[in-house]
Every structure is written in structure tokens, then in C-alpha cells.
Amino acid sequence: MIRTIQNRIILPIRQALRRRRKRRIPKAFKSLRWARVDREAVALWGYLNSEIGLGTQARRCAECLRSIRPDALLYSVSLKNRDSVMFDSNRVRTRSGFNIIAVNPPELLSQNRYFPHVYMLDTYKVGYWAWELPTVPESWLPAFDLVDEIWTVSSFAAQAFKLATDKPVATLPIAISDWSHSSRRDARDRLRIPLTNEFAFLTIFDFASGFSRKNPLGVIEAFNLAFGKSPSGPHLIIKYRSVQGYQPHALTADH
Numbered sequence: 001m002i003r004t005i006q007n008r009i010i011l012p013i014r015q016a017l018r019r020r021r022k023r024r025i026p027k028a029f030k031s032l033r034w035a036r037v038d039r040e041a042v043a044l045w046g047y048l049n050s051e052i053g054l055g056t057q058a059r060r061c062a063e064c065l066r067s068i069r070p071d072a073l074l075y076s077v078s079l080k081n082r083d084s085v086m087f088d089s090n091r092v093r094t095r096s097g098f099n100i101i102a103v104n105p106p107e108l109l110s111q112n113r114y115f116p117h118v119y120m121l122d123t124y125k126v127g128y129w130a131w132e133l134p135t136v137p138e139s140w141l142p143a144f145d146l147v148d149e150i151w152t153v154s155s156f157a158a159q160a161f162k163l164a165t166d167k168p169v170a171t172l173p174i175a176i177s178d179w180s181h182s183s184r185r186d187a188r189d190r191l192r193i194p195l196t197n198e199f200a201f202l203t204i205f206d207f208a209s210g211f212s213r214k215n216p217l218g219v220i221e222a223f224n225l226a227f228g229k230s231p232s233g234p235h236l237i238i239k240y241r242s243v244q245g246y247q248p249h250a251l252t253a254d255h
Contacts, residue, residue: 002193025112026078028092030121039097040068045115045129046102048076049083052208057130057221058102059152060175065100075116077103095120100151104134105143117146124148128172132213133158136164191237198233209240216240 044065046058065072073096099120101140107114110129129145134156141164144150149168150161162170177223181187201223205214216238223236 005107025116025118028078029112029116029119031091031093032095032116035093035095037095037097037123041071041073041096042098043073043075043094044100044102045075045094046100047079047082048074048087048089049085050079051084052079052082053209054083054102054130055079055085057128057174058061059085059126059177060177061100061102061172061200062087064175064194089169092116095123097106097123099123099125101125101147104129105140108143109139123139128152129157129161131160133216134160136160140164140245193237194233196233198235200233200235200237202237202239204239206242207240 002106040159042065044058044062046061047055047056049055050061056087062072062074066074074093075092076087101115103114112118125147127143128151144165144167145167147167147168150165151170151172152158152161153172153174155171158169158171160172166198182190185195188200192198193200203216205211206218219238220236227234
């Protein structure tokens with residue numbers, strides 16, 4: 001009898017509560033519950049305060065968007081423990097008719113945590129996504145049903161998305177901001193690069209984004225094939241983060 005009550009009553013209630021917690025909508029989005037759709041409004045959703053690469057992509061897109069649409073709305077999507085960048089954004093109050101979503105499919109498919117799907121029906125949605133391999137993961141495919149078109153950062157990525165969907169796919173490279181340059185001497189001194197005329201290459205990756213996907217070993221192999229291992233240069237600089245807990249299986253002293 002007790003087991004029957006547990007299986008038929010208590011277990012379904014627990015499962016329902018678990019599903020409800022997973023669907024919980026962030027407080028920042030709840031103001032949209034009673035808002036009407038503003039067909040003229042344009043909004044960008046992204047990790048505007050995060051230091052990750054997708055955060056940089058979103059900020060560069062935001063700056064370009066504001067240069068042509070000063071009234072564009074910029075909505076920051078929060079990432080726990082990874083919001084260390086100061087960037088002004090708007091409070092979420094308007095259901096925009098046109099939405100650029102710089103949030104990749106895995107997060108978009110996690111209910112309403114990163115984008116308020118439940119409140120944004122009957123609006124136009126663009127997924128501004130990044131990917132580095134010739135085909136997209138099968139787990140991403142349901143995300144194509146959540147958007148009306150896809151923008152991506154390179155023609156290579158665009159080809160991968162075109163193989164996965166019949167929806168429009170456009171290439172929109174990441175914009176580069178103007179910044180004050182150090183002198184060549186100062187920059188090389190800070191990076192401990194010899195002040196010669198030899199060319200210097202830079203590659204950056206995050207272990208948390210997938211070591212094989214970022215493929216730094218491929219960069220090293222390509223560099224060695226092109227230039228050999230001459231100590232006089234050119235130079236290859238490798239910067240990385242999130243190495244904690246990762247067990248390098250192929251990095252050796254030769255690299």
C-alpha cells in the first residue's frame with residue numbers, strides 16, 4: 001500500500017516539481033508577462049556582461065546595432081560566476097518584434113532560463129550562433145525550430161548550419177573595436193617576444209569549451225609544418241584558460 005502511494009502519488013508530484021524548477025523563469029524576464037509586442041522594437045539578447053567569447057561577440061554586435069539603431073534594446077543574459085565585464089544594458093520590459101539572440105542552441109534548449117520563449121511568441125527571432133566544425137551536433141537540431149533565421153560568425157560555420165536547416169543563414173563576422181595600441185617594442189616586451197622582424201601568431205582557447213573542438217594541437221601541428229621548429233621564429237603564442245581539472249593527454253614538452 002505504501003509503495004503504491006509512493007509510485008502513484010508522491011513520485012509524480014516530485015517529478016512535476018522537478019520539471020517546474022527546470023522551467024523556472026528568471027525574475028528579469030517576468031515583467032514581459034503582460035507586455036504587448038512592439039513590432040518596431042529591436043532587441044539583442046546575449047552574455048553582455050560575461051568575459052567568455054560569446055560575451056565579446058554579443059558586445060561587439062550590440063555596439064554595431066546601437067550605431068545604426070540608437071533605440072535598440074540590449075538585454076544581458078546572466079551567467080553565474082562569469083559576469084565580470086561592465087556593460088550597460090536595458091531592463092527587460094518590452095516584447096520586441098525583432099530579436100537577435102546571441103545565445104547558442106544548448107542554452108536556448110534549456111527552457112526559458114536564457115531566453116523567455118514563453119513570452120516571445122509571435123515575434124521574429126534570429127539565432128546569432130558560433131560553431132567551429134563542419135557539421136553541427138545532432139542535439140542542436142531542435143533549436144532551429146526556435147528561430148526564424150540564423151546568423152553566424154564565418155562562412156565556414158554558415159556552411160555547417162546550411163547543411164542542418166532550410167532556414168536563411170547569413171554570415172556576420174564579429175566586429176573589431178578601435179583601441180589604442182601599445183608600441184611594438186612595449187607589446188613585445190610585455191609578451192616576452194624578441195624584438196625582431198619575425199612574425200608572431202596568437203591562438204587563444206578555453207579548455208571548458210572542449211579541448212578537441214578548439215584543437216590547439218592542430219594549430220601547433222600546422223605551425224610546425226609551415227615553419228618548422230626554428231628558435232629564431234616566427235613565433236607562436238598560445239593563451240588558454242579553465243585548465244583546472246583537465247588532464248592533458250597529448251601535451252608534451254615538444255609543444
